[in-house]
Amino acid sequence: PGPAMLYAAARTLAGGRRAGLMASLGLHLGGYVHVIAAAAGLALLFHAVPPLFTAMKLAGSAYLVWLGLSLFRDRNTTR
Numbered sequence: 001p002g003p004a005m006l007y008a009a010a011r012t013l014a015g016g017r018r019a020g021l022m023a024s025l026g027l028h029l030g031g032y033v034h035v036i037a038a039a040a041g042l043a044l045l046f047h048a049v050p051p052l053f054t055a056m057k058l059a060g061s062a063y064l065v066w067l068g069l070s071l072f073r074d075r076n077t078t079r
Contacts, residue, residue, distance in 0.1 A: 004027045012020025046053035
């Protein structure tokens with residue numbers, strides 16, 4: 001819970017169910033705008049600096065390999 005949840009709860013208490021639902025809808029749509037803006041910014045950055053995109057892919061694949069290895073390691077220690 002954070003400020004958004006507090007805002008939605010306050011709107012619900014002050015204005016009723018409809019006001020709370022509209023506040024939740026506004027917060028939800030605002031989240032979509034934030035995600036789209038962040039994705040567009042990253043897309044422009046990766047287009048401008050291709051080695052950065054390659055580095056991000058390699059870092060992501062290394063993280064997935066590390067997760068997989070940690071699953072195998074944890075599985076062997078529990079038995």
